[in-house]
Structures are given as C-alpha cells and as structure tokens.
Amino acid sequence: MxxxxxxxxxxxxxxxxxxxxxxxxxxxxxxxxxxxxxxxxxxxxxxxxxxxxxxxxxxxxxxxxxxxxxxxxxxxxxxxxxxxxxxxxxxxxxxxxxxxxxxxxxxxxxxxxxxxxxxxxxxxxxxxxxxxxxxxxxxxxxxxxxxxxxxxxxxxxxxxxxxxxxxxxxxxxxxxxxxxxxxxxxxxxxxxxxxxxxxxxxxxxxxxxxxxxxxxxxxxxxxxxxxxxxxxxxxxxxxxxxxxxxCRSPVAVQSTKINLIFSRDHSVREGLDFAATWNMSMLQTDDLMKSAQAALEKKSLKQVLFSKL
Structure with a gap:
C-alpha cells in the first residue's frame, strides 16, 4: 500500500x-x-x-x-x-x-x-x-x-x-x-x-x-x-x-483463493492440472514446516510468525 x-x-x-x-x-x-x-x-x-x-x-x-x-x-x-x-x-x-x-x-x-x-x-x-x-x-x-x-x-x-x-x-x-x-x-x-x-x-x-x-x-x-x-x-x-x-500462511491462503477461482471456471481435470503446476513451486515453502511444528506442539497458528508474501 x-x-x-x-x-x-x-x-x-x-x-x-x-x-x-x-x-x-x-x-x-x-x-x-x-x-x-x-x-x-x-x-x-x-x-x-x-x-x-x-x-x-x-x-x-x-x-x-x-x-x-x-x-x-x-x-x-x-x-x-x-x-x-x-x-x-x-x-x-x-x-x-x-x-x-x-x-x-x-x-x-x-x-x-x-x-x-x-x-x-x-x-x-x-x-x-x-x-x-x-x-x-x-x-x-x-x-x-x-x-x-x-x-x-x-x-x-x-x-x-x-x-x-x-x-x-x-x-x-x-x-x-x-x-x-x-x-x-x-x-x-x-x-x-x-x-x-x-x-x-x-x-x-x-x-x-x-x-x-x-x-x-x-x-x-x-x-x-x-x-x-x-x-x-x-x-x-x-x-x-x-x-x-x-493468522495462517499467506502462501497457503492466497494459493487457495487462486486455485478455487480457477477451478470454478474450468473442468475438474484442468483444475487438478493447474493445482499440480501451482504447488510444484508453492510446496517449497518454510510455512509447511512452521505449520506442522505448531500442530505437533499444539500451538495456535496465531503464535506462528509467517514471513510476508
């Protein structure tokens, strides 16, 4: 902004x-x-x-x-x-x-x-x-x-x-x-x-x-x-x-919105292909480990510091 x-x-x-x-x-x-x-x-x-x-x-x-x-x-x-x-x-x-x-x-x-x-x-x-x-x-x-x-x-x-x-x-x-x-x-x-x-x-x-x-x-x-x-x-x-x-990973949240809108306007097959292509890069994020660690330690995601996107 x-x-x-x-x-x-x-x-x-x-x-x-x-x-x-x-x-x-x-x-x-x-x-x-x-x-x-x-x-x-x-x-x-x-x-x-x-x-x-x-x-x-x-x-x-x-x-x-x-x-x-x-x-x-x-x-x-x-x-x-x-x-x-x-x-x-x-x-x-x-x-x-x-x-x-x-x-x-x-x-x-x-x-x-x-x-x-x-x-x-x-x-x-x-x-x-x-x-x-x-x-x-x-x-x-x-x-x-x-x-x-x-x-x-x-x-x-x-x-x-x-x-x-x-x-x-x-x-x-x-x-x-x-x-x-x-x-x-x-x-x-x-x-x-x-x-x-x-x-x-x-x-x-x-x-x-x-x-x-x-x-x-x-x-x-x-x-x-x-x-x-x-x-x-x-x-x-x-x-x-x-x-x-x-409080959740901005990588996960924004990726989810983008995939939902794409899938709304395309076939299931096209949506799956898009998700696979999208996540081949987005899965390579530290947010996955941070979220998993919070779950293991039974912490709220409000306590997790995710980097800016």
Missing amino acids: NSIIRSAFVGSRGLWRPALNAVRAMSASGGPTPPFTTLAISQPATHITHVELHRPEKRNAMNQAFWSEMVDCFNQIAQDPECRVVVFSGAGKLFTAGIDLMDMASGLLRPEGDDTARISWKVRQTISKYQETFSVIEKCPKPVVVAVHGACVGAGVDMITACDIRLCTQDAWFQVKEVDIGLAADVGTLQRLPKVIGSGSLVNELALTARKMYADEAKSSGLVSRVFPDKETLMAGAMEVAGEIA
Whole structure:
C-alpha cells in the first residue's frame, strides 16, 4: 500500500486483538481516506485491511469516482505484503443503494460518438471499465470478506458476488434491480450469481422480477454463509473470520483463493492440472514446516510468525 494510505491506517502491528476491539478501531466516521473520495481504508488488526464504502449521505451510491478508486485500492492491496485479508463494508445505515444514477446519467445516457459504430465502441469501453471495478476484487489474491447490512441493491449485488466470503445482518436484503431501470446487469451479477447460488431457477427469478431477497433466503440459497443480529455483531464476526485467515500462511491462503477461482471456471481435470503446476513451486515453502511444528506442539497458528508474501 502506498505511503499516503499506509499513514492513514490505524491499529497496532502486534498480535491480533479480539474482534470487538478491532471493530472499534475501524474508520466508522472519519470520512474517506485520501487520495480516495469514496473509500475509507484502515488496518484494525495485524494483516487485516478494512475497506469501507464511505458515502453514507448518498446511501453509499456508486458515483463516477468510485469505479476507478476501487481499482486503484485493490491493486494496491494486492501488492501490499502487510495485508493478508480484506474486510469490505459500507458506512452509515445501509451497505449500498447501487449506482448513483444522478451522477452517472450523463455518461450512460448520452455517450459520445459520431455514429452508431463509434457510440457503441465507446459504450463497450465504458462497460468493460466498470466490469474491472469488481473483477479486481476477484483478481486480488487476498481473500475478501464482505459484510452487508441493510440494503444491497443493483451494482451492490455485482460487487458482493466477486467477494470470497459473504456475511450479512438479519435486516439485510438484496435486489438485482437492473430490469427495473431498463437494462440487463452487465458488471458481474448475471455471470457470478449463478455460480454462487447454484439454482438457475432462483437466479432467473431474482434477475427477471427484481424482487427483494431477505437475509434468511440469502443464507438458505448460499448467497451468504452467516447472518448476524445487527451491524456491530456482523463486523465483529467479519473480523473474527478475517483474523482466522490472517493468522495462517499467506502462501497457503492466497494459493487457495487462486486455485478455487480457477477451478470454478474450468473442468475438474484442468483444475487438478493447474493445482499440480501451482504447488510444484508453492510446496517449497518454510510455512509447511512452521505449520506442522505448531500442530505437533499444539500451538495456535496465531503464535506462528509467517514471513510476508
């Protein structure tokens, strides 16, 4: 992470602290972290980076700046050896209302170009740019735990389906909103949600009717893995999960994420071949011996010092 962002991180670099203490260290009200205008970045515990969508006065709606700032943020996180896991959340009363239509309307409704071909070419470039905003989460080798409270609408669903672990509050609800505003979702939902939920019928129903899915159904369908009573317990739970990931070998964790995503998009045979090729080098790590020694000595992995990756 660059020096500007690193200087804004909070928390110590000592041993991992209890989840509730880490939650209190998160940037809940300090505003966006320069140079960002839509994201607040903090380090609530060792090796854990908290990225918070921070436009609470706009219900965390995604404006033009957001789409490029997310790419810059996660590209930096991917290269930051101090970070081993990311917690992503939204500031204020809800996770996100989706696209900020007022801010984005001019570019979406009045694209530049002299004729149909040139206008279409420009529109395709714009859509590809927006797709990268969420694909960068998937490309980042650090696991991303997303914590959803309240509403998660439209592009919010596109975003969370690119995350690795999804948690939510009991009052959370999810909505694939795009058909209600006259378009097909084009930045990830229609591609990732079928792989996340697994029920084609349910995905089709959500995408074609734009109905709301509430927390209990989200859990039973597999969209989220755990539901918490309120935001405080949600964030504590997210920090607990992140802490369990952060204390493990970064070689093992990042290799696991990369292999899981590759296997999702390829056949079993291709996934096995990829894993064999990957591990022919990654098995040659001291982390194996450190983990084995900790098991023999019945030590917690929180007591093991793994080198930066």
